[in-house]
Structure formats: C-alpha cells, structure tokens
Amino acid sequence: MSDRRTEILTAATRVIARRGVRGLRVGELAAEAGVSAALIYYHFADRAALLRETLGFIGDRAERYTTERGAAECRPDDPRDDLVQALLLELQDTPEVRENSTAWGELRASAVFDGDLREDLARATHAWVHEIAMLLGQADPAGTAPAHAAAAERLTTLLEGLSVRWLSGSLPLEQAQRVLREAVEAELTPR
C-alpha cells in the first residue's frame, strides 16, 4: 500500500475512534492526515469505499498486534497461550488497541443503520471467527472442526460485547479480561 494511502487510513481510524463514523467528514480527515481532500478522492472513490478500506485496515492492524505475541509472558509454542493471547490482546489499555477497538465497534454499530458496510463487515467477522477456530483447533486437537467453529463464534462475540462494555464504562478492563480468560478456559478440555 502507498504511504499516502496508509496515512489516510490511519487518520480515518483515528477520527472514527475520536468522534464516531458520523463525525467523519472528508474535510476534517484531510486536515488530520495532512493531505488535500482531492487526494482522498483520488485514492477512494467515495465515502463508502473509504469506510470499507478503513474496516480492512483496522482488521489488518488487529491481526498484527495480536500476532506480536509469544514474547515475555508466553511459553513458546504453547497453542493454548497463543489462543488466549490472540483474544486478550484485544483488551489492552494502549492507545492503539483502544483506538482500534473503538473504531471497530463504531463501524459495527453504524452498520445497524447503514447497509453499505454490512457485507464487508460480515466478511471481516467471518475471517476473524475462522482465524480463532484455527487456533482452537491447535489448542484443542481432540475437538471437532464444527465444535471449534461454534466456540470461535461464542468467544469472538463475547469479546465484542466485553470490548464495548469496557469502552462505554460499564465494566472495568481487568474484569473484562478475567471474563474472557475464564470463557476461553471453559471452551478447552482440561489439560
């Protein structure tokens, strides 16, 4: 991806996380990204295209920070730790994760009202569920593929719910992390 394009998508995520999707105006985005509005329209046909690509950008960024695991706290090559980290790293109080989770939740919430994003959102959701099902398969090889798919649906949906409860001030972060950790343990057969 060109640098300019990445800069625009980074700025779009930041604006959405700060003011919501409905607060995203091309003029403000141009100022945030330090480019002209014309350049934004050069890279993205219209607002719907910009939102779709921002959704993809958020997904890629989440995949990056949830796969930067395996360092300090994890036993290397333990697929259970891999699974727990892939989920728990979405509940961290760092600027990047908070911004990413806020923007993802906001794009999800806006799709309730705006049909444009639904197809891309469903595709991104399915890709995420599939990725977690794969990790479940490695962590729990005795289980079946349909059982892993169902568990991945439960865990990712729970994580989305925990994330918005955390960000909206109804659940402290530590409690959200604990709920998620217990839910993962409950899905795995005991060691």
Added chain:
Amino acid sequence: MSDRRTEILTAATRVIARRGVRGLRVGELAAEAGVSAALIYYHFADRAALLRETLGFIGDRAERYTTERGAAECRPDDPRDDLVQALLLELQDTPEVRENSTAWGELRASAVFDGDLREDLARATHAWVHEIAMLLGQADPAGTAPAHAAAAERLTTLLEGLSVRWLSGSLPLEQAQRVLREAVEAELTPR
C-alpha cells in the same frame, strides 16, 4: 408516568432505533410524538435527561416483554425455562424487540463517545446482570452466588454481542439464538 411522557419516550426510542442517537433532534422527536418542542422541554430538562430517561424506558420495556414468558412453550414453573426465555426473548424478530435492541445497542455505542450516559448505562447494565444472576440461582441452586454473578456477566455480554451481530447483518437470527441457547446450557450443571 403521564401518558404524554410515555408517548415522548416511545417516540424517542423509535427515532433512535431508526436513525441513531445522533439523529435525534428535538424538532423531529416533537413531530414523531405529535407534541410541541416546548412540551418536550417541559418534561425533560435537556437532551441528556431525555436520553437517560429513554434508557430507563427501554430497560422497563425489555423487562416487560421478557417476563411475559411462561405461556405456550414453557413448562410452567420450570426455572431453567424461565432463564432461557428471559434471555432468548431479546433475540426475536418482532418490531418491538428489534426497536428496543437497536436503541439499547445505539445508546451503548454512543456512550463510548459521550460520557453523559455512562453512569446510567452502567447502573442499568448491573441491574440486568443482577436479574439474570437471580434467575441462574433459581435454575441452578447447587451453584454459588459469585458463580451465578460471573455467569450472568458472561451471558448478558454475549447476548449484547449477538444482538449487534444480528442487527448489523453478520449473523442470522436463528444462529444467534442457537449460540445463546448453547451458552445457557453450558452454564448449567446437567439435569
């Protein structure tokens, strides 16, 4: 509550479910409720007060339709059925439930950006978690109160996540209902 007040809150829920919280303008709400803007300001000090009371109204309405259970499908006085119904009745494709769930999700999503609602939302969330914990206690008397509270947190968070996945077109309703039913069963010790 006065009839006029109820009419205004009913109309506010409808407008939020149709256009989002940020689409709620007092002028439009007055037209929807068939009252003057002055009457709205007579009943509610400001927009924040109106949103807080709408949140309470949505909660009361959900409590009503989820306690109108026990009829056709349920074995009477079976506390397990009571619990399953109290949760599953939030995932129904009726205009009232769809409207209520959309407005609840939207108020939750807007609280990420707007601090005004957070305290009332946290209180409404805790009341709901507590109610489900009580039903879990009746359905599973062998369990402990802390275990029921933790399970209620998991189930209501999962339900919020399922609801917004359903409403945003990422999960068919039948699948959302199935995921929820299986999650409740997993929380209860086998009969």
